[in-house]
Amino acid sequence: MKIAIFNGSPRLENTAAMIKAFREGAEAAGHEVEEYHVGRMKIAGCMGCEYCHTKGEGRCVQKDDLEKILPAYEEADMIVFASPVYYFTMTAQIEAAIQRVYCIGKPRKATKAAILLSSGSPGVYDGAIAQFKAYTGYTKIENAGIITAHGAENKSAAKLAEIRDFASKL
Numbered sequence: 001m002k003i004a005i006f007n008g009s010p011r012l013e014n015t016a017a018m019i020k021a022f023r024e025g026a027e028a029a030g031h032e033v034e035e036y037h038v039g040r041m042k043i044a045g046c047m048g049c050e051y052c053h054t055k056g057e058g059r060c061v062q063k064d065d066l067e068k069i070l071p072a073y074e075e076a077d078m079i080v081f082a083s084p085v086y087y088f089t090m091t092a093q094i095e096a097a098i099q100r101v102y103c104i105g106k107p108r109k110a111t112k113a114a115i116l117l118s119s120g121s122p123g124v125y126d127g128a129i130a131q132f133k134a135y136t137g138y139t140k141i142e143n144a145g146i147i148t149a150h151g152a153e154n155k156s157a158a159k160l161a162e163i164r165d166f167a168s169k170l
């Protein structure tokens, strides 16, 4: 499978460690993995102008880094959202990207999706998980898995092994 990972973290720490483990497992199983570091891209929020659905033929009127991720979003067989929890949801950067793909609608090919969430505290995932489940329901993409890591679990050998194992069995 062609797997596209959208990394919502602006940093290269805990979420990056989860992604690295995921990549190791997935590549060992023969999958092709590409990461898009959305947390460091400049992607503005959707303006709701409906240009994309009127004159734009699916193209967004705003020209920014969204263009760097749209082809991957359209072509991937599996989509992975990876983000730290910021105030009980994913980061603003990845939320902007998710909302801006409104211009093309549902991904064309993806049959699976997963979410990797890193946080400081336990029990802070309800918002992000509810969104992810609603997203997979709406797009009719299989929810392949939800993996969380909080506090000391971040970068721990046990958590990274769990993620590697998960990705190797996709």
Ligand SMILES: Cc1cc2nc3c(=O)[nH]c(=O)nc-3n(C[C@H](O)[C@H](O)[C@H](O)COP(=O)(O)O)c2cc1C
Binding pocket: 009, 010, 011, 012, 013, 014, 015, 016, 083, 084, 085, 086, 087, 088, 089, 118, 119, 120, 121, 122, 124, 154
């Ligand atoms: C702006 C901001 C908001 C945060 N909000 C939460 C939160 O609501 N709950 C929580 O448990 N951790 C919160 N954290 C902590 C991060 O989720 C945590 O440190 C995470 O492991 C960072 O991942 P990263 O190294 O990939 O950036 C917040 C951190 C920042 C910078």
